[in-house]
Amino acid sequence: MRKTIFSFLSSLKLTITLLIIIAGASILGTVIPQQYGAEGAIHNLSPGLIQLFEALQLFDLYHSTWFIMLMSLLSVNLIACSLKRFPTSWKLFRKTPSLDADRPFQNLPPERVITIEGKPHGLIDTVESLLLKRYKRVRKKELERGAVFYGEKGIYSRFGVYITHASVLVVIAGAIVGSLLGFDAFVNLAEGESTNTVYVTRQKGIKQLDFTLRCDTFSVSFYDNGMPKEYRSQLSFLKDNTVIHQGPLLVNHPITFDGIRFYQASYGTIPGDEVYLSIRKGNGEAVAKTVKLNEPFLLDDEDTRSEVVRIEENFMSMGPAVLLEIKSPGNSTRFWVFKYIERIVERFPGILEKFPKFNPGLVKPYSFSLDRIESRYYTGLQVSRDPGVYTVAVGGFFIIIGFLITFFGSHRRFWIKVEEQGGRSRISIAATSTKDPVGLDREVQHLIKHLSLVRD
Amino acid sequence: MVLNTTMLSWVTFIYFGSAVLYIFRMVTGKEFWGPPATYTALIGLLAQSTALVLRWIESYKMGIGHAPLSNLYESLIFFSWTIVLLYLIIEWRIKSRNLGAFVIPFAFIAISYASFSPNVNSRIQPLIPALQSNWLICHVITCFFGYAALTIACGLGLMYLIKGLDRGEGSSAFFKLLPNRDILDELSYHSIVIGFIFLTLGIITGSVWAYSAWGSYWSWDPKETWSLITWLIYAAMLHSRLIGGWRGKRMAIMSLIGFVSVLFTYFGVNLLPGLHSYF
Ligand code: HEM
Numbered sequence: 001m002r003k004t005i006f007s008f009l010s011s012l013k014l015t016i017t018l019l020i021i022i023a024g025a026s027i028l029g030t031v032i033p034q035q036y037g038a039e040g041a042i043h044n045l046s047p048g049l050i051q052l053f054e055a056l057q058l059f060d061l062y063h064s065t066w067f068i069m070l071m072s073l074l075s076v077n078l079i080a081c082s083l084k085r086f087p088t089s090w091k092l093f094r095k096t097p098s099l100d101a102d103r104p105f106q107n108l109p110p111e112r113v114i115t116i117e118g119k120p121h122g123l124i125d126t127v128e129s130l131l132l133k134r135y136k137r138v139r140k141k142e143l144e145r146g147a148v149f150y151g152e153k154g155i156y157s158r159f160g161v162y163i164t165h166a167s168v169l170v171v172i173a174g175a176i177v178g179s180l181l182g183f184d185a186f187v188n189l190a191e192g193e194s195t196n197t198v199y200v201t202r203q204k205g206i207k208q209l210d211f212t213l214r215c216d217t218f219s220v221s222f223y224d225n226g227m228p229k230e231y232r233s234q235l236s237f238l239k240d241n242t243v244i245h246q247g248p249l250l251v252n253h254p255i256t257f258d259g260i261r262f263y264q265a266s267y268g269t270i271p272g273d274e275v276y277l278s279i280r281k282g283n284g285e286a287v288a289k290t291v292k293l294n295e296p297f298l299l300d301d302e303d304t305r306s307e308v309v310r311i312e313e314n315f316m317s318m319g320p321a322v323l324l325e326i327k328s329p330g331n332s333t334r335f336w337v338f339k340y341i342e343r344i345v346e347r348f349p350g351i352l353e354k355f356p357k358f359n360p361g362l363v364k365p366y367s368f369s370l371d372r373i374e375s376r377y378y379t380g381l382q383v384s385r386d387p388g389v390y391t392v393a394v395g396g397f398f399i400i401i402g403f404l405i406t407f408f409g410s411h412r413r414f415w416i417k418v419e420e421q422g423g424r425s426r427i428s429i430a431a432t433s434t435k436d437p438v439g440l441d442r443e444v445q446h447l448i449k450h451l452s453l454v455r456d
Numbered sequence: 457m458v459l460n461t462t463m464l465s466w467v468t469f470i471y472f473g474s475a476v477l478y479i480f481r482m483v484t485g486k487e488f489w490g491p492p493a494t495y496t497a498l499i500g501l502l503a504q505s506t507a508l509v510l511r512w513i514e515s516y517k518m519g520i521g522h523a524p525l526s527n528l529y530e531s532l533i534f535f536s537w538t539i540v541l542l543y544l545i546i547e548w549r550i551k552s553r554n555l556g557a558f559v560i561p562f563a564f565i566a567i568s569y570a571s572f573s574p575n576v577n578s579r580i581q582p583l584i585p586a587l588q589s590n591w592l593i594c595h596v597i598t599c600f601f602g603y604a605a606l607t608i609a610c611g612l613g614l615m616y617l618i619k620g621l622d623r624g625e626g627s628s629a630f631f632k633l634l635p636n637r638d639i640l641d642e643l644s645y646h647s648i649v650i651g652f653i654f655l656t657l658g659i660i661t662g663s664v665w666a667y668s669a670w671g672s673y674w675s676w677d678p679k680e681t682w683s684l685i686t687w688l689i690y691a692a693m694l695h696s697r698l699i700g701g702w703r704g705k706r707m708a709i710m711s712l713i714g715f716v717s718v719l720f721t722y723f724g725v726n727l728l729p730g731l732h733s734y735f
Contacts, residue, residue, distance in 0.1 A: 184671070
C-alpha cells in the first residue's frame with residue numbers, strides 16, 4: 001500500500017497530468033475576471049453561474065484552496081521523484097565503475113572496432129595516456145593478452161535535473177514566504193502631507209508603519225506628443241520628526257526603507273486651498289482676486305467681510321464650486337459660486353430663481369465668478385514588503401544553472417579493449433551517453449581516428 | 457515613410473522571395489534553388505539588421521532614444537529577425553536546407569503583418585515611464601529568441617507530421633527531401649530545449665522588471681499567466697519524452713499546441729481583461 005502510494009506520488013505520469021491541469025486552470029483564470037476585475041464584469045453572468053463560480057473560488061482562482069492543493073501536490077511529486085531517483089544517481093557517482101571485459105562490447109557494430117597490423121610498441125600505454133588526458137576516473141584492467149579500460153566524463157550533468165527540481169521547490173518556498181510574511185499596500189499622499197498609515201490591498205485593512213512618510217513634491221512631465229515621460233515624487237522618511245532618508249521616487253526606481261519598498265504607482269490632483277475669483281461691482285470692471293480657504297477678505301466697502309468656507313472640486317456633478325460667505329453688520333449670506341455657471345444656466349433654465357443659493361450675484365451689487373481652484377498633486381504609492389523575493393530570485397537563478405548543466409552536458413562513458421590476436425592488435429570502443437547520440441558518435445569517431453594512427 | 461520603415465517593407469519582399477525559393481527547392485527536388493534561397497535570406501537578414509540600427513539611431517535623433525523593441529511593430533520585426541537568424545545558424549550547423557521551407561514563411565508572415573497591417577503603428581514612439589527599463593530590453597530579447605526557437609520546433613513538428621504521410625516508394629521529391637523522422641525528432645527536441653531555456657529566462661527577466669516597476673514579481677496578469685501556461689506545456693512536453701513511446705508523433709502534435717500557446721501569449725492576451733498589455 002505504502003509502496004503504491006509512493007510510486008503514484010513519484011510517477012512522471014502524475015507530473016505531466018499536474019502540469020497540464022495547472023496550465024488548464026490558469027487558462028480559466030485568464031478568462032474569468034479575477035479579484036477586482038470581477039466586481040465590474042460580474043453583471044454579465046447569471047446568478048446561478050455566479051454562485052457556482054463563488055463556490056469553486058473561481059473569482060480568486062490563483063489563491064483558491066484547490067489551486068494551492070495542485071501546487072502542493074506538484075511539490076510532493078517533485079520531492080518523491082527526486083527521493084526515488086537520487087540514490088541511483090549518487091551510487092553511480094560514488095561506486096567505482098565496472099570493468100567488465102565482455103558485456104560492454106556485446107553487439108558492438110563493426111565500425112567501432114579497429115585492427116592494427118603488428119603489435120605496436122606501447123599501444124596500451126598510448127590508449128591509457130589518451131584516456132587519462134581526456135577522461136575522468138580512468139581505470140585499467142590487465143587481460144591475458146591485452147587490457148581493458150574505462151573512462152568517462154560529464155557525470156555532473158546527471159545532477160543538473162536535481163538542481164533544477166530543487167530550485168523549483170525553492171521558488172515555491174519563496175513565494176509561500178512572501179505571501180505569508182509580506183504585504184501589498186497603497187497610499188495616496190498629497191504634496192506636503194505625511195502619513196504613517198497605508199492600506200493593505202488583499203486583506204482590505206490598514207497597516208501602521210514604524211516611520212513617517214512625507215511627499216515633498218510631485219511632478220509629471222510629458223513628451224511633445226503628450227505621452228507621459230516621467231513621474232517623480234520627492235519623498236522623505238522620518239523617525240521621531242527627523243528626516244532619516246530622502247530621495248526621488250520614479251517608476252522603475254523604487255526606494256527601499258526599513259525593509260519596505262515604495263513604488264511610484266499613480267497620481268492625481270485634489271483641490272488645494274487657494275481659489276481664483278473675479279469680482280465685479282455693479283457695471284464696473286471685473287477684478288481678479290486670489291483668496292485662501294477660511295481667510296476673510298474685505299470687499300470694497302469697509303464693513304462687508306467675505307470668506308470662502310468650502311471648496312468642492314465637483315459639486316453636485318456640476319463642476320468646481322466654492323461656498324462663499326458674505327457678512328455685513330447684522331446680515332450673513334452664504335451662496336455657491338460655480339466655475340461653469342453659464343453652462344449650468346443653459347442646461348437648467350430658471351435654476352437661479354429656484355435656487356437663489358446658486359446665484360453668483362446674490363449679494364448686490366457684487367457679482368462673483370470662479371476662475372480656477374488651485375489644485376495640488378497627490379502621488380499614489382505602492383508599498384510592499386516581500387521577504388521571500390531573494391529566495392525566489394536564487395531559485396530562478398539555479399533553475400537556469402540546472403538547465404545548462406542538464407542540457408549542455410551529457411554523461412559519456414567509454415570502454416576500450418585492446419587485444420592481441422595472431423600478430424594483429426584489435427581495439428574495440430564501446431560508449432554510452434545520457435543524451436546527444438550524435439555528439440557521442442562524433443567523439444567516438446575522433447577516438448578511432450586518433451588510435452588508428454598509432455604505428456610501430 | 458521614414459527610411460528604416462521603407463527598408464523593412466523591402467525586407468518583407470526579400471523574405472517572401474527566400475521562402476518561395478526554399479519551397480520551390482522542396483517541391484522540385486532540385487538543389488539548384490538552394491543556394492539562392494539561403495543567400496536571399498542572408499541578404500534579408502543583413503538589410504533588416506541595418507534597418508534596425510538605423511531605427512535605433514533615428515530614435516536618438518528624435519531625442520527619445522531607445523532600442524527598437526518597444527511596441528507591437530518593433531516586436532514583430534524583431535521576431536522575424538530572430539527566426540531568420542536562428543534558422544540560418546541551424547542551417548549552417550546541420551548543413552541542410554530542408555527546414556527552410558517550413559520556417560522562413562513564419563518570418564515572412566511576422567514581418568508582413570508588421571509592415572502591412574493597418575492595426576500596427578510603425579512610428580517610433582517615446583517610452584512611457586514603465587517601459588524605461590533595461591530589464592525590459594533583456595526581457596524582450598530573451599522572449600523572442602525563445603519564441604523563435606519554438607517557431608522552429610513547430611516547423612519541425614509540421615515536417616514530422618507531413619513525413620508521416622510518405623508512402624515510401626515512388627513518393628515525390630518533396631517527401632524524399634524531408635529528413636527521416638528520428639532526425640526530425642532529435643532536432644525538434646533541441647529546438648524545444650533552446651526555446652524552453654529562453655522562455656524561462658524571459659519569465660525571469662520579466663519578473664525582475666515587474667518587481668522594479670510594479671512592486672511585485674508576479675501578479676497573475678493575463679500576459680504573465682499565459683507565459684506560465686506556455687512554459688508548463690513545454691515542461692510537460694520535456695517530461696513526456698522521458699516516458700517510453702511518447703516521442704515522435706505525439707511530440708510533434710504537442711509542439712504545434714505549444715506554438716499556439718506561444719502565439720496566444722504574444723497576441724491573444726490583448727483580447728482578455730487585464731491591466732497592462734504593452735505588446
Ligand atoms: C515545473 C516544474 C518542473 C520543471 C521546470 C522540470 C524541469 C525538468 C527538466 C528541464 C528536465 C530535463 C529534461 C530532459 O532532459 O529532457 C527534467 C527531467 C525530469 N523531471 Fe522534471 N521538472 C519539473 C517538475 C518535475 C516533477 C514534479 C517531477 C516529478 C516526478 C519531475 C521529474 C523529472 C524526471 C524523473 C526527469 C528525468 C530525469 C533524468 O533524465 O534522469 N519533474 N525536469
